[in-house]
Amino acid sequence: MSVLKAAQSANTAFSEIPIIDLKDIGDPHPDVQLALAKQIRDACIDVGFFYVKNHDISEETIALALESMKTYFALPLETKMELDNSKTSNFKGFNAVFSSNNDPNGAGDMHEGFEFGWEALNDAPGVLDTHHSNDGAMAGANVWPEVPGFRDALLHYYHGAVGLGKNLFPLFARALDLAPDFFDDKTRNSAALMRVLHYPPQTGPIDERVIGIGAHTDFECFTILWQQPGMQALQVRNTRDEWVDAPPIPGTLVINLGDQFARWTNDVFKSTVHRAANRSGAERYSIPLFFGVDYDVLLEPIASCVSAERPPRYEVMTAGDYVKMRLQATYGH
Numbered sequence: 001m002s003v004l005k006a007a008q009s010a011n012t013a014f015s016e017i018p019i020i021d022l023k024d025i026g027d028p029h030p031d032v033q034l035a036l037a038k039q040i041r042d043a044c045i046d047v048g049f050f051y052v053k054n055h056d057i058s059e060e061t062i063a064l065a066l067e068s069m070k071t072y073f074a075l076p077l078e079t080k081m082e083l084d085n086s087k088t089s090n091f092k093g094f095n096a097v098f099s100s101n102n103d104p105n106g107a108g109d110m111h112e113g114f115e116f117g118w119e120a121l122n123d124a125p126g127v128l129d130t131h132h133s134n135d136g137a138m139a140g141a142n143v144w145p146e147v148p149g150f151r152d153a154l155l156h157y158y159h160g161a162v163g164l165g166k167n168l169f170p171l172f173a174r175a176l177d178l179a180p181d182f183f184d185d186k187t188r189n190s191a192a193l194m195r196v197l198h199y200p201p202q203t204g205p206i207d208e209r210v211i212g213i214g215a216h217t218d219f220e221c222f223t224i225l226w227q228q229p230g231m232q233a234l235q236v237r238n239t240r241d242e243w244v245d246a247p248p249i250p251g252t253l254v255i256n257l258g259d260q261f262a263r264w265t266n267d268v269f270k271s272t273v274h275r276a277a278n279r280s281g282a283e284r285y286s287i288p289l290f291f292g293v294d295y296d297v298l299l300e301p302i303a304s305c306v307s308a309e310r311p312p313r314y315e316v317m318t319a320g321d322y323v324k325m326r327l328q329a330t331y332g333h
């Protein structure tokens with residue numbers, strides 16, 4: 001069945017989020033790859049969210065990143081504010097609680113975060129290498145706090161997640177009836193932004209407009225999300241406007257599609273609205289990595305997703321201009 005035909009019979013009133021096992025992702029047999037791509041296609045057309053297991057990022061890498069982010073967020077606010085993202089190019093660095101607002105109807109996001117982009121582990125901190133030569137509107141180096149081991153632990157996780165993302169792109173391509181290498185020349189420079197997030201517990205009367213992260217869609221092709229085990233916070237909205245819980249499942253990561261993929265696929269792939277609220281009574285941490293195409297690449301609709309009945313829905317622009325525009329709207333500067 002063509003991808004457009006499959007999209008016509010989409011079941012977007014989902015009540016649960018599928019789990020996809022990646023254990024055979026390295027098996028080159030076409031039947032194996034097609035079976036995986038079929039699961040991905042269904043998840044992308046119906047839900048826009050899925051879990052992956054056997055994702056190959058080690059528990060140790062995750063534990064080290066978590067330990068480092070806990071140390072970092074425990075620093076005094078004024079120390080963290082030295083690297084406030086309004087002082088850095090392109091929103092790198094720290095954002096304080098309530099400094100972002102993901103939901104235009106909300107009153108601010110009740111989380112603090114730290115953001116950075118591609119950097120080789122062996123380079124000196126904050127060095128821009130050839131990966132960044134075409135970053136255009138998104139050009140700018142990372143900044144790092146003086147927390148021993150922080151950069152190393154986070155970059156280790158970053159490179160693990162980028163490796164996973166690179167392995168997923170061929171499956172997304174197959175799911176769209178494209179050659180598996182379709183995204184290769186569009187993802188050479190790993191335009192992936194990673195954030196570490198800390199959600200203080202919410203106490204007192206509940207105001208729906210003030211939650212951990214307000215209802216939003218992500219900006220890039222897809223997000224790879226690690227969430228703190230044992231704490232329900234993330235929710236995903238289906239087309240019946242029901243919030244479906246996306247609890248952490250041990251040994252898995254969440255993959256959710258973002259608006260770059262909605263643009264590439266003319267909305268065949270769903271960039272699904274989601275939010276998170278920490279009502280657990282304890283601190284919550286999460287790590288999203290937003291994987292987009294290179295910043296100089298034009299977000300043009302893929303031919304298999306356009307027809308006379310489904311003309312292109314979005315204005316074409318570069319990935320860099322698009323991400324920058326969305327970041328400016330989120331942070332208001």
Ligand SMILES: O=C(O)CCC(=O)C(=O)O
Nearest residue numbers: 213218227234276286288
């Ligand atoms: O913390 C979470 O579970 C979700 C984070 C998120 O949606 C985001 O950062 O875009």
Ligand SMILES: [Fe+2]
Nearest residue numbers: 216217218274
């Ligand atoms: Fe998100």
